[in-house]
Amino acid sequence: MKTTYLAVDVGGTQLRAAAYFEGESTPAIIKRIPTRSRGGATGSSRGSTAVERLQGLITEVLEATSAAGGKVQSIAVAVPGPTDPEAGVIYTAPNIPGWDNLPLKHLLEERFHLPVALGNDANLAALGEWKFGAGRGARNMLFMTISTGIGAGVIMDGRLLLGAHGLATELGHMVILPDGPLCSCGKRGHLEALASGTSIARYVTEQIQQGAVSSLAAIEKISAKEISQAAAQGDALALAALEQAGRYLGMALGNYLHAFNPSVIVLGGGVTRSGAPLLKPLQATLEEQVMTPVYLQDLEITTAALGDDAGLMGALALAQTTGG
Numbered sequence: 635m636k637t638t639y640l641a642v643d644v645g646g647t648q649l650r651a652a653a654y655f656e657g658e659s660t661p662a663i664i665k666r667i668p669t670r671s672r673g674g675a676t677g678s679s680r681g682s683t684a685v686e687r688l689q690g691l692i693t694e695v696l697e698a699t700s701a702a703g704g705k706v707q708s709i710a711v712a713v714p715g716p717t718d719p720e721a722g723v724i725y726t727a728p729n730i731p732g733w734d735n736l737p738l739k740h741l742l743e744e745r746f747h748l749p750v751a752l753g754n755d756a757n758l759a760a761l762g763e764w765k766f767g768a769g770r771g772a773r774n775m776l777f778m779t780i781s782t783g784i785g786a787g788v789i790m791d792g793r794l795l796l797g798a799h800g801l802a803t804e805l806g807h808m809v810i811l812p813d814g815p816l817c818s819c820g821k822r823g824h825l826e827a828l829a830s831g832t833s834i835a836r837y838v839t840e841q842i843q844q845g846a847v848s849s850l851a852a853i854e855k856i857s858a859k860e861i862s863q864a865a866a867q868g869d870a871l872a873l874a875a876l877e878q879a880g881r882y883l884g885m886a887l888g889n890y891l892h893a894f895n896p897s898v899i900v901l902g903g904g905v906t907r908s909g910a911p912l913l914k915p916l917q918a919t920l921e922e923q924v925m926t927p928v929y930l931q932d933l934e935i936t937t938a939a940l941g942d943d944a945g946l947m948g949a950l951a952l953a954q955t956t957g958g
Contacts (some may be wrong), residue, residue, distance in 0.1 A: 638655055638662070641709075642692065643946040644711060647729070648666055653704060665695055669729075670683075682950070688742075689741075692742070707954075709748055711738065712753055717797050717800055719891070720799075720800065723772065738750075738899050755945045759945045762943070762946070763775070765943065767947070768940075775788070778901055779938070779944075781830065785806055786805035786806060787803055790894060806830070810824065810825045825886045829882045829883045831904060835856050837875050848869055849867065858908075862907065873911050878915075880914065887916070891929045897933060898933075898935075900938050901938065902935055906938075
């Protein structure tokens, strides 16, 4: 029987589970299903229907793995939202109603009789990029994904930083502009409220409502992707919005350099695909922010290599260090 590890990525819309034979980084088996049933319900206040769907998906992959001659040693799950990896509890999961204080590790171990580990999806994406992607070979790496929200993970001295309750490195929720825009978490002035795809789209929409001229004015619901496309065509408002977000990101990264002193910064998420209109002001502001150029010495800033698979690959890396 081939030693096999099971990696699972839980999203608000999709569940993915993949089996990897030892020594392989390409899945031998991968399956995916919607997180919610077709009716859209997620069951009781404990999210039982979503848990049942997850358990059913894992069962399918375990059966397929066994048929392919594999023997699963452990399961690791990347989950959205604040998570205590030691206790195996999800404090809350955005877009999965009822997943509050959910003891998912216990539920899965009870069902499958295998060692189970949990990790926050941004942390595990950082782990994935470090082990298999753009951060390979670095002992100190900062990963940040800039998409609908902003997530992050930090590798320091060859270890993923977790903190006392697994809540470390929530870098999207650092205050950058006191009394600034309202963040998704309910607080004001966080980086996520200033430079995420959602916040960039909100800024452009507000400016158009106030009379700004833009090719985007004809679009009913503006997205960051459309802003990026408009910027590539020279739209002044789109360019200004990305420049502003880039400056806030550069300011934040300056703070993070002072705190963590990484040798590699890996930037992921759809917003980073905006390219130079976002990244040039980011780089310029970062250079202005650091208290000494030594922080920039040999610093590599690069884009993520694993795309949507970063969380799944991070779960693989976690599974490989879990149980027997």
